[in-house]
Amino acid sequence: MANVIVAFSKPEDAKSIKNILMKNGFQVVAVCTSGSQALTQAEDLSSGIIVCGYRLTDMLFSELSECLPQEFEMLMVSSPSKWTSHMPQNVVCLPMPLKVHDLVGTLEMMLQAQMRRRKRMRQQPKKRSDEEKNLIAQAKALLMERNNMTEEEAHRYIQKCSMDSGTNMIETAQMVISLINI
Numbered sequence: 001m002a003n004v005i006v007a008f009s010k011p012e013d014a015k016s017i018k019n020i021l022m023k024n025g026f027q028v029v030a031v032c033t034s035g036s037q038a039l040t041q042a043e044d045l046s047s048g049i050i051v052c053g054y055r056l057t058d059m060l061f062s063e064l065s066e067c068l069p070q071e072f073e074m075l076m077v078s079s080p081s082k083w084t085s086h087m088p089q090n091v092v093c094l095p096m097p098l099k100v101h102d103l104v105g106t107l108e109m110m111l112q113a114q115m116r117r118r119k120r121m122r123q124q125p126k127k128r129s130d131e132e133k134n135l136i137a138q139a140k141a142l143l144m145e146r147n148n149m150t151e152e153e154a155h156r157y158i159q160k161c162s163m164d165s166g167t168n169m170i171e172t173a174q175m176v177i178s179l180i181n182i
Contacts, residue, residue, distance in 0.1 A: 002111045003048030005030045007038040007064070009057050017051055017077075017103075024104045035059035039067055047071035047118070049110055051103075054078035065091050073110055077103075132170050139173035142180045 004026050008014040014031045021028050029048070030041040034057040038050055050072060054061055061076045065088040068074065074091045083093050092110060094102055128136075140154035149157065162172040 002114065003027060003029045003045045004107070005032065005038050005041050005045075005048060005050045007032040007035065007050055007052040007056055009033055009053060009055055013053065020100055020103065021051070021107070024100075026107060033057050035064040035067070038064060042069055042072050047114060049073050049075055049107065049114070051075045051077065051107070054082045061091065062088060073114065075103075075106060075110060128170075135177070136169060136173045139176040142177060146180055 004021060006014045006018045006021070006028055008017065011031075011033055014033065018028045018031050029045065030038070032038040032041065036058055038052065038056070042048065042050065047069075048071075050064070050068065052061055052064065052074060054076065056064065061074065061078075065074050068090065072090070074088075075094060076091055077094045077096060077098055079096045080093075087093065092106060094106055136155075136158065139158055140151060143149050143154035143157060144151060147154075158169055158172050158176060161176070162169045165172065167175075
């Protein structure tokens with residue numbers, strides 16, 4: 001379940017929102033009255049959503065949004081007159097007076113979007129450092145020279161060995177190099 005931090009300047013508002021969210025199955029990890037408290041809580045978590053009002057005791061929502069870790073989004077609850085045309089990208093707004101089903105539905109939508117983004121990020125291939133690229137190139141060169149393979153065949157061989165042994169390509173390239181250089 002995703003992490004939700006509730007931050008409102010009035011403690012009674014924060015507790016009301018927390019209770020609504022908890023009754024609807026959300027995990028509220030913290031209730032804060034200041035932006036600095038919310039940021040401290042966010043830094044301890046890998047990702048999540050901050051549900052807050054327009055103004056906290058020490059900063060506006062926009063200042064909090066700028067300081068949030070990249071993996072966090074914000075659901076700001078305020079009167080539409082406080083909304084600006086150039087809202088930060090990670091901020092979703094809900095109008096006051098707040099309807100429970102709007103709050104729950106919007107939060108669910110934001111959490112699903114966050115999960116899709118995380119899944120997409122995991123599916124992207126990792127970027128290799130120059131050192132790792134050189135190691136793989138060296139292993140391919142040895143295979144090409146010793147076994148008369150093409151560059152593509154050597155790459156596929158390292159890839160297949162990597163998958164068969166359950167190691168990553170860097171470890172497999174290191175094994176190939178150490179076995180050939182014996």
